[in-house]
């Protein structure tokens with residue numbers, strides 16, 4: 057596994073990651089029909105995940121049970137299509153299993169679970185995996201390990217009290233091996249975050265809780281790389297990375313659309329969206345968010 | 350002198366390097382452990398949800414966390430974390446709920462864990478331990494911790510009302526007496542009142558047996574079925590809502606076996622109990638030995 061602290065990030069790495077993230081988005085589109093998926097959130101964190109698994113996490117298909125691995129937890133579980141796609145591309149998960157999305161004979165569904173190779177823990181109820189990450193980070197400290205724990209939360213998820221409870225506990229226990237990444241796509245389920253429960257300034261909130269905090273462009277691989285190079289930012293303090301993203305990123309007909317958050321597209325719409333993903337004609341869509349979740 | 354809860358937990362921790370003791374700043378029963386366990390004593394502050402999520406994370410790394418909080422806040426505030434992080438993953442997290450049921454005496458309804466058995470037993474694979482006193486608490490602790498299942502312990506550190514004559518085995522009740530007029534099924538510190546009721550009934554020529562269940566999940570089905578089929582009347586005595594506790598467990602068991610019987614419940618029906626000193630609470634709510642005996646006598650008349 058490459059380590060951003062020791063391997064430079066240049067044009068070749070940039071191009072590789074662009075191509076990887078495009079393939080992850082194709083996988084996401086594959087799961088957005090025949091039952092659908094949370095496409096908007098999946099697209100917003102696809103670049104973060106592609107980068108994290110390629111450049112940051114010290115884990116590989118051969119070390120998914122190694123106690124010395126870096127841990128990754130997806131707390132905003134509904135964007136798991138991006139994680140499935142990343143795990144397929146990096147060899148953790150067999151590609152053919154994505155065709156089993158929502159089939160009862162496999163365990164590939166709308167939220168993550170441990171039966172999927174490479175997935176550390178289930179989620180779906182928001183505000184849980186920071187605390188689970190704290191337990192893992194505490195044990196790594198207890199055993200004197202130098203591995204790290206990364207957890208992605210949504211910005212809407214910051215509404216949950218357990219996030220802030222966990223922030224207090226993590227700083228009290230000086231968990232500088234813990235990194236929380238906020239997928240700051242400015243939307244929660246149905247509405248823009250700032251129209252409902254204003255969150256800004258987010259970095260100042262984490263700092264006030266005793267964390268180090270950085271804000272980066274979550275679609276800029278070089279910027280993400282520079283942020284992770286700084287870890288651990290301050291000895292004795294957990295780190296928050298606020299990754300500014302666009303919900304629906306990569307598909308202009310979905311970007312920032314509250315009505316295209318969870319969608320079950322027709323096969324024809326998926327084909328049109330694939331063309332749009334590759335910069336061809338924009339897709340004509342009629343399907344909208346099916347469910348209010 | 351018998352060892353205390355704390356001493357027993359410490360001796361298990363000394364043998365098992367993977368055991369960690371956690372608390373949501375509820376240190377009553379584990380006051381001396383921080384100095385002895387060092388970093389294996391983890392206090393998260395008044396943060397029950399984070400404690401349970403972190404306990405799940407610790408268990409993922411091979412630890413056996415023993416997590417302490419007041420029974421209400423543990424089972425209610427953190428319920429979804431127990432159900433979702435511990436339950437779904439079926440992790441060996443050990444939950445210790447302090448001052449359950451009537452033992453919250455003067456605290457008032459906010460502190461009355463009288464739905465804890467109902468909530469915890471509803472979680473797949475979760476075991477529910479209900480020791481009757483300090484001796485049984487200490488006796489059940491090695492089993493409670495050694496099992497690889499998630500488990501909830503209804504903490505009870507009162508002095509024993511009578512010596513125990515059966516070694517602790519999860520899912521195995523301890524029965525006092527062989528009376529066939531009435532069987533009193535109970536768990537937790539109310540064993541004391543049940544034994545007092547039995548003595549009072551004996552003076553009236555009514556032969557009672559008392560079944561101390563010790564764990565309600567797993568429950569000793571044979572002991573319950575034998576009581577119902579052998580005795581004229583079966584009584585359940587619990588400091589818990591009528592819904593979801595022992596009375597419900599007995600009802601479910603009898604229905605599943607096609608057995609019918611006369612069962613009289615002592616439980617809290619659609620209400621919280623009136624707070625006060627423990628002795629006063631028991632008398633006000635009708636849970637003293639003589640009060641239980643009187644109602645049994647009326648039922649048998």
Ligand SMILES: [Mg+2]
Pocket residue numbers: 210211212239240241242243244
């Ligand atoms: Mg969001």
